Amino acid sequence: MSARAGSSGAPRAFVSLCVSVLVALRVPLHVRVWPVLLLAADVVSAGAAVAATGPTLATQCTQFAGFTLPPGIIGLPTGGARIDTAEMIAATARNNQNGDYCRITGSIKPLKPGTPGIRFDVNLPRRWNGRALQVGGGGYNGVVVSGTGVMPFWPNRAPLAQGYATFGDDSGHVGNSALAVFGLDDEAVVNFGYAHLKKTHDVALALIEHAYGRPPEHTYFAGGSTGGREGYTVMQRFPDDYDGVIANSPALNFSGVRLLGVKVGQTEYATPGGFVPPPLLERVYQRTLEVCDRLDGAADGIVSDVGACRKHEADVIDSLRCPPGKAGIANDSCLSGAQLATLDVLRDGLSLPWPLAWNVHRYRGYNVFQGTLFTGMLGLAHDDAHGTPPTIVANGYLFSQGDGYARYFIARDPAFDSLKFDVLHPGRYQRQVVALSRTIGAMNPDLSRYIARGGKLITLQGLADEVISPNQTIAYHDALVDRFGSGTVDSFMRLYMVPGFQHGSGAFIPSTDLLGALDNWVTHDVAPETLTATDIAAATNGRSRPLCRYPMFPRYGGKGNVNLASSFVCVGS
Structure with missing residues (x-):
């Protein structure tokens, strides 16, 4: 460990x-x-x-200010690190619910002049439980993860308040916009892809060891989306540094989802009639509920039996298709062939005639016709004209993020027009796409070192995720089973696919103590099985459901309160 x-x-x-x-x-x-x-x-x-x-943590804390850490204590090349501030935060401080702790801020120097440093925060609780937790970022990062807040899906008590020494960073650049200008800087790209994780880990562990006189008994990582990708990255690249990982909604195939975003934008804006306005996206969602909501035995606004729902997909699509002569009428309740083709791109995902890193040819598609809502902040386009550059609000998350990736990471040209980019045949850009997929992606299936050391993994993701395809996460899990066998995968991994949950929103937003489950697994060898989640969605706050291990899902037993997890059982498709 x-x-x-x-x-x-x-x-x-x-x-x-x-x-x-x-x-x-x-x-x-x-x-x-x-x-x-x-x-x-x-x-x-x-x-x-x-x-x-001998000195107390409070005394040591103030003395941390001005520390300089040499490059030799960091496992990847850097210019060393410096502590900028160090102060004790009193338990009585305003808005502090974490008890007494030492808050340290600093930065890790780059190798190349002009490359941004990696800004980090480290928090050392007075009442330390002997464990450390590195917290991942989101999107393109660019904002320091403070490590002082609550865990996603467990808003009751922050890890720092539980005694964890916590730390996070900004991944080596400032700003979390779709433009991702830092993609023009090679060192910044490597930092974002994986290097910031190791560099910050090593600095934080050195500070923790000095403060407490010993290293942590266990070191964990937790994150979602980009942070989920980072969780899989540390297992693949730095398996000796972590005992347990929570990696939710992981952006494993980062290049794949960005390329698919470009393809979605092309079908919306470069194909006549391809734009699907929000009212029609809502219509698609409501139609899938009409057909599939009750397939799990309960009319609760959640499509739980995605497998059974998929068998009705052709009928759902036919019921949404406009009859001849009716397509294109404003605010209509049906979709044209061009609009359905846009949704087909989302459903089918991306198949490349050439391989990304680790011989990956595909990005799996989304559950478009199985209860996924593509309106809202992270949905598809809200505007029928694309901006230059496109924005998340007007043009949708997938396209705006894909456009920025094409401009700054692939072409490295701010004037590049992603609507004209041939994703399947990128020509002179193919080498760069493949290189990026290795630097930023986390699709390497070789977790043998992490498994051999006894490392543990918990992944939770929504089956209705509209940003990171749940089917891509399932495909990676299944690839692990093919490689190592189900027994070995069960010995170190738990995958919970949550019906109705999107990318932070949805018909069901689960709240459950994943960190507690992970720590119990690592320290006491008690593997989590079915968990119970409380819904924190505003409209249905307080109801509960079982979190079933993939490939099972919750089915209503036919009697009992439909709002209680005890009324459901986990079953297979």
Whole structure:
């Protein structure tokens, strides 16, 4: 598992003696600490804890300010790191519900002048539970993850308040817009893809060990969307650093979803009649509910039996298709052939005639006709004319994000027109797309090292996700089963596909303690099975459902309160 403190008192005494000598000589703290740690690393056994020198956390906290950390303590090339601020946050401070803790901010220097540094936050609770939690970002990151808030899907109590030392970063650039201008900088792209995770981890673990006199007993990672991709990334690239990972709604095939976004934009804006206005998207959603809501035994606004619903797909599409001569009428309740073709692109996903990294040829499509709503902030376009550049609000999440990726990451030309980009035959851009899919993607199925070390994984995702295809996540899980066998996958992974849940919104928004389940699995070898989730959607707040392990889903038993999880059982399709 993660590096742990040795039990020998000799290494601790040696380090303590070294620090005491330097203290007696009045060597400044930011100069004395890291050479001592590096010297100790040469003479004590690997993983030995560095002993605390006596001062309280509050005293140590203020002394962290001005620390400089040499590149040698970071496992990837950097220019070192610097602590900018360090202050104790009192339990009585306004809006603080995390108890007393030391808040540290700093930055990791890049190798190349002009590349942004990686800004990070580290939080050290006075009452430490011996564990560390790295928190992932979202979208294109660009905002420092403070690590002080509650976990997604568990709003009751923040990990920091539970005693976890927490940390996060901005992935090495500023700003989380669809433009993603940092894609023009090679080092910034590598940082965003994977390097920021290792760099921040190593700095944070060094600070934690110095503050408490020992490394964490267990180190976890938790994130969703981009943070979910980051969770799979750390298992694939840095398996020795983590004991458990929560990786929700993971953007595993990052290049795939961005290329599909470009294709969606082309069918909406470069194909005559391809734009699907929000009222028609709502009509599609309501029609799928009419046909599929009751297939799980309960009329609750949730399509749970997606497999059974898919068998009705052809009939649903036929019922939505406009009869001859009626297509194109404003605010009509039917879809033209061109509009259905746009939805087909979403449903079918993307199949490439050439491979991305790890021999990946596909991005799986969405459950368009199985209860997924594509209106709202993260849905399809709201405007029938695309902007330059397109925006999420007007032109939809998938296209705006795909357009930025094509401009700044692939073509590296702000004037590039993604509507004219041949996704299937990218020509001179193909090499760059493949390289990006390796740098940013997390589709490598080789988790053998992480599995061998006993690492654990929990992934939760909505079956109605409109941003990250749930079928892509399922496909990766199934690829793991093909590679390692179901028994091995069951020994380290839990996949929960949630009916009705979208990408943070939906007919059912689950709340459950995934971190508690992960920690119990890692520390006590109690593997989670069926969990119970409380709905935090505004309209249905408080009802509950079982979270069933994939491929099962909740079916109403026919009696009992339909708003209680106990009235449902987990069944297979």
